[in-house]
Amino acid sequence: xxxxxxxxxxxxxxxxxxxxxxxxxxxxxxxxxxxxxxxxxxxxxxxxxxxxxxxxxxxxxxxxxxxxxxxxxxxxxxxxxxxxxxxxxxxxxxxxxxxxxxxxxxxxxxxxxxxxxxxxxxxxxxxxxxxxxxxxxxxxxxxxxxxxxxxxxxxxxxxxxxxxxxxxxxxxxxxxxxxxxxxxxxxxxxxxxxxxxxxxxxxxxxxxxxxxxxxxxxxxxxxxxxxxxxxxxxxxxxxxxxxxxxxxxxxxxxxxxxxxxxxxxxxxxxxxxxxxxxxxxxxxxxxxxxxxxxxxxxxxxxxxxxxxxxxxxxxxxxxxxxxxxxxxxxxxxxxxxxxxxxx
Numbered sequence: 410x411x412x413x414x415x416x417x418x419x420x421x422x423x424x425x426x427x428x429x430x431x432x433x434x435x436x437x438x439x440x441x442x443x444x445x446x447x448x449x450x451x452x453x454x455x456x457x458x459x460x461x462x463x464x465x466x467x468x469x470x471x472x473x474x475x476x477x478x479x480x481x482x483x484x485x486x487x488x489x490x491x492x493x494x495x496x497x498x499x500x501x502x503x504x505x506x507x508x509x510x511x512x513x514x515x516x517x518x519x520x521x522x523x524x525x526x527x528x529x530x531x532x533x534x535x536x537x538x539x540x541x542x543x544x545x546x547x548x549x550x551x552x553x554x555x556x557x558x559x560x561x562x563x564x565x566x567x568x569x570x571x572x573x574x575x576x577x578x579x580x581x582x583x584x585x586x587x588x589x590x591x592x593x594x595x596x597x598x599x600x601x602x603x604x605x606x607x608x609x610x611x612x613x614x615x616x617x618x619x620x621x622x623x624x625x626x627x628x629x630x631x632x633x634x635x636x637x638x639x640x641x642x643x644x645x646x647x648x649x650x651x652x653x654x655x656x657x658x659x660x661x662x663x664x665x666x667x668x669x670x671x672x673x674x675x676x677x678x679x680x681x682x683x684x685x686x687x688x689x690x691x692x693x694x695x696x697x698x699x700x701x702x703x704x705x706x707x708x709x710x711x712x713x714x715x716x717x718x719x720x721x722x723x724x725x726x727x728x729x730x731x732x733x734x735x736x737x738x739x740x741x742x743x744x745x746x747x748x749x750x751x752x
Contacts, residue, residue: 411737412716413670416580416663416690416730419611424655425648432647437463438638448646451653452617456581456602457593460625461617463646464637467579470603470618472500474575475540476631477624478601481506483539486527488514490549492577493542504635507539516686517547518559521566528570541567543599544577545584549720552667552691554584560598576602579616583609583689586660600624609660609690609730610652614645659731663690666729666738673742677749690729697723699749706748713744 412418421429435442445463452461464470471493479485485501487494489511493501501507510527512519524541531537543563545555560576567574576596578584581604585592596602601620606612618628632638639645664687671684671692680698696706703719710717720726729738 410714410716411741413727413729413733413741414716414718415728416608419609419730419732421611421613421648422651425612425651428647428651429644432643434641434643436640437642438633438640442643442646444643445646448649449617451650453619455592455653456596456619458596458619458621460622461619462625462628462632463642464616464618464632465614465639467603467605467616468497468500469635469637470616471497471577472504472635473618473628473631474601474603475501475505475507477627478573478575479505479507479539480536482536483507484537485509485540485542486512486524486538487542488512488517488519488544490514490517490547491542491544492548495549516553517544517550518555519563521562524563525566528572538570538572541572541574542577543574545595546580546689548691551686551693552583552689554587554688557588557595560595564598573600575599578602578604580608580689582657583660586657587664587688606649606652609663610656611731612648612652615649663729663731666733666735667692669735670727670729670738670742673738674745677746692727693720694725694727695723696725709748710744713747715741715744
């Protein structure tokens with residue numbers, strides 16, 4: 410099977426497996442673990458923040474960030490298609506007790522005038538804006554990268570109103586590679602940021618939440634509350650260290666493979682996707698012209714040996730990663746072409 414459902418399917422490298430065998434085995438939730446602390450220091454340095462905390466998932470890092478930044482009842486402002494809002498099962502409200510305001514956007518970038526209108530101070534009638542969230546790369550926008558000038562403008566607007574900013578950077582290093590900058594240059598426009606080592610970076614498990622020392626100290630308490638203390642997590646952290654050391658610079662290969670996929674699909678029918686909008690390793694494909702729902706397309710492609718996820722009723726999401734090569738992409742395009750011709 411050619412599995413294009415997610416880059417979370419990446420398997421650890423031999424170097425990661427070797428490092429995991431040799432990792433320390435301290436209890437990270439008690440006295441700390443030296444390997445975990447090394448990974449956290451690396452994450453903080455790579456994002457230009459003072460400290461970081463290792464957690465099991467990106468969903469947890471986002472939820473912890475909301476818990477730390479926003480008082481219960483506060484309003485969290487985020488782009489309407491944000492992962493936090495659409496794919497994290499309502500934790501922002503159900504667990505953090507925060508309200509949310511969805512801001513219209515284009516390719517994941519919030520409309521600044523709309524954002525400005527939605528920021529309001531706390532009064533006796535409402536709790537007011539407590540947090541602004543950005544997302545880069547943006548999942549539902551097909552892996553779009555937020556322009557640095559947009560992030561700068563959002564951060565300035567937030568600072569003018571005394572509102573903190575958190576950035577969901579699950580694929581932060583994909584964004585950095587696409588922009589040709591260090592991750593720190595992206596993270597300068599946010600008070601906290603998270604990223605996953607378990608996606609394109611190929612580590613088996615884990616995400617890092619980065620911010621100020623006081624923020625991260627508070628985050629550790631909420632991590633414990635959510636059940637995120639992982640005890641002897643040195644082995645997982647060891648894989649994350651190798652991921653940051655060795656896997657960032659090769660992400661451009663996944664971006665090139667995604668563009669190849671988009672170009673192949675575009676040749677079948679221009680309505681399917683616009684290759685010029687493929688910035689990273691995600692390709693969102695519109696199948697509405699076929700008259701068949703995305704769930705049917707997913708099932709039909711599976712029968713031809715290609716796994717892909719429905720994104721909504723009329724869209725499929727293809728994701729490339731290091732185990733997907735040019736031959737896999739060409740085979741997936743050929744299977745798609747056969748189905749496209751089928752009435």
